[in-house]
Structure formats: structure tokens, C-alpha cells
Amino acid sequence: MKTKIKKGDRVVVVSGDDKGTVGEVIRVIPDENRVVVQGVNLRIKHQAQTQSGGKTIPSGKIEFEAPIDLSNVMLVDPKDGKPTRVRIERKNGKPVRVAKRSGAAIDK
16 A cells, blocks of 8 residues: 655654654555654663674663554644645646645655
């Protein structure tokens, strides 16, 4: 399924523990309908020390962003900074994402 949210977009979390948090999309996983947002859904992984190819990876706690469902985020409107839905319009034969709230183009 093709998503309307892409890597590098500014999104706001609309539900869950991190509701109201604004962040940048780090990664989109379209097969699972999930996104990874910077600073959202932080998890801690306890890593044991490992060695591979002559490199030693130290042990410790590694904090990382876990994926969240695509339905829990909305794009931020470029004009007023509030959450908005997105529609696709064709300009000069190319698809352009447009904010439904203000009509501003998201893709430049």
C-alpha cells in the first residue's frame, strides 16, 4: 500500500503515549503500515558486548525509536503547524501532496 507520509516529513502524533509530540519521520515501513518518528516511542535495548570482524561493540543500554502505526500520526500543515489530512493533486502531470486544511503544497 502506498502511503502519503514520506521520510523527512514533519508529523504530529495524534494518539498513544506520545500524543501531541512533533517529530521528523526517520523511516517508513509501508508493508506493515508503520513509521519511525524521531523522539517518539523510545525503547531501551540491553546490549551484550559482541565482537564481529575485529570490531568490539560495547555492552550497555541502547535507546532507540520503535515503529508506530501510520494511523497514529498526521502530517503537519506547512502554514499553521497543525495536523492535517493530505490529498493528491496533479500539477503539470506530476502528483503533488496538498494539505487539506490550508491547501498548501507539501511537496515543493
